[in-house]
Amino acid sequence: MLDYLWIIPLLPLLGSATNGLLGGKWPKNIVNLVAVGSTGLSFACALEAVREFFGKGQGLVHKEFFDWIVAGNFRAGFDLQMDQLTVVMLLVVTGVGWLIHIYSMGYMAHEGGYYRFFSYLNLFMFFMLILILGANYVLLFVGWEGVGLCSYLLIGFYFLRKSAADAGKKAFIVNRIGDFGFMLGMFLLFRAFHTLDFQAIFTSPTLQGWPVELSGHLGTLTFACLLLFMGACGKSAQLPLYVWLPDAMEGPTPVSALIHAATMVTAGVYVVARSHILFTHAPTAMLVVAIVGCATAFFAATIGLVQTDIKKVLAYSTVSQLGYMFLACGVGAFSAGIFHLMTHAFFKALLFLAAGSVIHAMGGEQDMRHMGGLSKRIKWTYRTMLTATLAIAGIPPLAGFFSKDSILLSAFQSENGGANVGRVLYGFGLLTALLTAFYMFRLIFLTFFGEQRYDEHHVHVHESPWTMLGPLVILAVLSVIGGWLAAPSFFGGSDLFANFLAPVFGGAESAGTEAAARALEIPMAVVAVVTALIGIFVAFWLYLRQPGKPEALAKSMHGVYTTLLNKYYVDELYAAVVVQPLVWLSTNVLWKVADVGAIDGAVNGIASGATAIGDASRHTQSGNTRSYAVWVVVGAIVVIAVIFFWPTTTAKPVIGMVR
Amino acid sequence: MIPTSYYLVLSAILFGLGVVAFIFKRNVITIFMSIELMLNAVNLAFVAFSRALGQLDGQVFVLFVIVVAAAEAAVGLGIVILIARNRQSLNVERVDLLKL
């Protein structure tokens, strides 16, 4: 299978093509068969590949399939590679992706554009696989852009709804900004290393030659990493480019689950982890990453406190969890970051799917204030969602606990930029954990407990079909046991995950000394758990004990509340600072001057010029054969003159030619 | 005996006359004939050279030219008949449209 890695991405592409081109005519079950079948097959292939990968022992598998771009000393081949990091991503993407496909069969059953949806979804799978399998930045960028495109298509899936279309555009444009930085980063790297292959760069003597210093060798690496990170911010919705993700919830819920929680948004984390060597050479960049991640985590969490739309809450929580991941990467705990990425993929996907199931049950209602008391009505959804919530809140022994715990640990220990920085980061991380626990349980309580705040006659709640519940259950199981892979020693495990990823991250891990870690682990864990419990309790107290309280609170500190409710007015800020000037510029300069004046002018000028020439030369084509004859003769004379009287000393005229 | 240049000059003259006819005649058929005249002039030059150089290739070429001329005449006169049928005129100056 390893020799045929290309099959894994190819299958979804075929599925997408088939559905996109022919699916329109087909009945749903065939479309399902194609979509789910292709994804499942590629999942199977991925499993097989992973098996072989283990079979042949540790180490990197690098396959060159064909040259894609070759120019001078630049080569961007269609090369796929596979190492432990890839394995993790591969399994997450294909596995979770497959589950979500199955889920979609049920969820989208009553939607229009069925085949379109699955075609996009498969296409997304294809690009995502390219992204994680690609062995050089260029191929990775292809996948990167592709997933961007698919996310645009899927957010705007209900393109008849203006809000959806706008959200799609917003996502795309914001991503473009990030991609811009990413491209600059690539160029810089190419200029520095004359190649864009991962291995070539990471093992290049130049890089080894450069010492690890604050500026990252005259800033080259720093800038490169920051630019790459800019792209990551765009893709992974970090400050200040996170604004698109909440709006992206306009898309169908499975999309939110797959793209905007489990896979695509984690691409940024993947890139940072993939190029960890560069980052470790540029501590400043690392620091930036850590700070940005931490800030984002906290920031998004605060916003999440007051959101009432169930999906919006999840969206902000996603942003803040991504922040966690970047925090991990920033403090050099790449394995922890990736681990959190995986567990997060499990429980966040689960959360979204469950939320989707809730919405499905409520017949499209998304506002938590119009729910409540659903726990009796939709038991399975409730159970699975509760599991996921516990997981994200970081209650042992569920997945979230371990990942978050290790992140906080490494944050606490990180020496980068002085110990205090680490402490501060840790503090904010902890606070975020508290908030997370709070708003997640707020969601649970509002949705499933308390008296039902919806009208029985309009909405008749019903449990979702098993095609939807099956994935929920599986994901629930995963988010329970998923964490044990990285169970710390005091839990009887020995951080298998970190060891597994060790070949990749190798020395990059700067997470303190084992001894210190050992010493710290237990207190850290206890603190984290306690925080989480506090958060849960507060939520319980506010929303079950005294339902009136939140409004009162909102009243009492109105300013804060509204600020949070309006997401710190960030969108408005952007609108004022960026959008308006741009609009003005494009209207008054680009359109009225550049486009109308220069471009249209040039085009019309060319056209009219051609017309004029034709007008002038038209008279030679009188249609009169005798005039043509004259022209023929003129031509003949020219030829004769050239042949006979060409000023060359060598060939003698006529006879010389006859000989 | 006769120098080759005589033949060449003669063929040049004939060719020139052919050109004149080619330009000045109005009748399609006559223009056709003037083309044949030019071909003949060329043939003369060919034969003259082949004799002068003691190689027969020139005469072979002449044969080819004649064959091509025959083919050309067959098709060309077919076209002429068509023109006459559709335009009721053999004057090239009246045949100045690409379509009927």
Add this chain to the structure above:
Amino acid sequence: MNAPLLVFFVLAALAVGGAVNLILQKHPIHSALSLIVVMVSLAGLYLLMGAEFVAAVQIIVYGGAIMVLFVFVIMLLNAGIEEHTNFSKLAGFAGIPLALAVTGFIAAAVARSNDAVLSVSQTGAVAPTKELSTLLFREFVYPFELTSFLILIAILGAIVLAQREHS
């Protein structure tokens, strides 16, 4: 002034006269006849140069087939005196100078080239037809076959062109 030279000049005069006449005559038939004169006198010149086979072919094909075809078409279409339209100003002005230019160029080229070949006098030695055919069917066999295809195509083309479409 030996005999062959005399013959040459007579035939040349005939040829040129015929060509001029072709231009001067108003009726296509007369032009055709004068062209036949040119061809026959050219055939005579070929004989003078000892290219007997070419001479014979010249008369048989040009005189006996192509020109007959011309005459036949002229008779068939009952072409009359050519009308003296003058729509093409260009031809009116540029015609003569151009023709002179062509002739002049070629003649000048002939005169300018001081090549020995030009002064080689044309002996009446007969070109053996056998060698000619050998050349034709050995070295030039592919062109020969090509011409056969050409003729086939020409025949088809002529038929397609000239047949009245049955409606």
Add this chain to the structure above:
Amino acid sequence: MTSFLYANAFLIITLVKIVLMLVILLTVNAYLTWFERKLVAHIQSRWGPHRVGPHGLLQPLADGAKFLLKEDPTPAGVDRFVYFLAPLLSLGLAMTSIAIIPFGPDPLPWLILGQKVYLGIADLNIGILGLFAITALGVYGIALAGWSSNSKYPLMGGLRSSAQMISYELAMTMSVVGVLLTAGSFSLRDIIDAQKNAHGIFGWQGIFSWSIFAGPLPQILGFFCFYVAAIAETNRAPFDLPEAESELVAGFHTEYASFKFAMFFIAEYTSMITVSCLCSILFFGGWLSPFPPSWTFTFYLPSLILIPSGLWVIWDGLRYETIWGRLILPGIGAALVAIGAALILLPALNNFIQGPFWLLSKIFVFLFVYVWMRGTLPRFRYDQLMSFGWKLLLPVSLVNVVLTAGAILWRGY
């Protein structure tokens, strides 16, 4: 004077030959018409001309006189130049074509102006091609005549004839190729010589070595095609559509009178003779005797024919009803007998006469066939003519070429 003669002997002799040939040809033509009328008459069980002179022997002279003396109107609206050119063209070309035919193998037994004198005016070594070239031009005479007469029947005739000639010329030329391949030369002499020692059937000499019977492939097909095509070329029955009186009054020469008409007439008969010559030369061994050379007694055949016929003429003349007949006919008979006797007495002359004798007799046979056909066969319809020429003759002649070439390769000639 004599020195001048000797200096330009060739020119002079050729001129003399030409004049002689013209005279002979005209006479022969004249009597050919007489012969034709007689023969056709007998075929149609009539008497034919018998008023002017005994057995109408002077009829040709009368006709000639009539042609010369008749009024010669030029119709209105004819293209004068072409109208006059046409008959000249046809006659001239027809006459010219005879010039290429050699009538005998050996020069005259005695030198003239120190030159060997052969029978036959010009002996081109592309003889047959030259002949074809001339006959190819022959079409103009008729076509132009038809066109210039500015009248519809002649125009039709001219169109028909030009179409017909183009079509059949092809077949004629192709049908000869077989013989040319066998002989490996264009020269008529070479062609005849090639037939002399070609191994015929059973290796027999004489008639069996003629190329119609012998050679790599007996040219029977070729001969058939050639003869038919040749008849069509000469616009003779059954291919005489250009002058089909039942359809086109008189075809291309409707508007011609008196001597111009005579020119066409003579041209036609001359080309008949040419064709007969060609047939006998190409396919029937030209001047070769049908008997093996070893049979020397056949040398006396001319005399054996001349003397009895002369005697018969005398006997017949003595019982002729008119006095002129009783005077003239015996005279002719006596002349014939005298010639026969002379041949017996002068062996050199006799040897010399062999070739011409055989050639002329063959020509006579073919002329007879010409007339015979005209007397018996009905005329073709025009479409029949065309389809016959294109769909039968041409393919057959091509097949003949291919077969001959194959036979040459196979039998290694």
